[in-house]
Amino acid sequence: MDPTAETMLEALLAMPVAALGTLHEGAPFVSMVPVVPAPDGSGFLIHVSSLASHTRDLRADGRMSLMVMAPLDEDQDPLALPRLTLLGTAEAIEAGTKDHEAAAEAYLARFPQAALTLGLGDFSFFRLRPASGRLVLGFGRALSLDGAQIGAGLAPKP
Secondary structure, three states: OOHHHHHHHHHHHOOOEEEEEEEEOOEEEEEEEEOEEOOOOOOEEEEEEOOOHHHHHHHHOOEEEEEEEOOOOOOOOHHHOOEEEEEEEEEEEOOOOHHHHHHHHHHHHHOHHHHHHHOOOOEEEEEEEEEEEEEEEEOOEEEEEEHHHHHHHHOOOO
């Protein structure tokens, strides 16, 4: 991957909001979720309510897709919009564990307003682990990525 692609991958992986695709009763379902890169570079963290369809979907079937995109500039062709689609699995993070504490700390660092929902019993953390992805850098320029390439983009920088 060339330096331009690496830079764009890292920028997209840092986006705070993503479209989450789950399987809802066997059909595709997409919703918006705030996301935080996991501190250990293993994927993304989401903090979701058990009342939400996507949470129930992930508990029933952990397969997921996540899409992030760069903001659309004025007069930009939407087909040239840099974007990243990831495929992988979701796993619940058990409350009261060190992983849960680390997830809460990382999530609050990015979204301090989430302090309100951290104490609510129906909210929980999930780790989204990407296995593969497709990086679109613009019209006619795309790369397939494996989990290692995505992980390198998520890894904490020194």
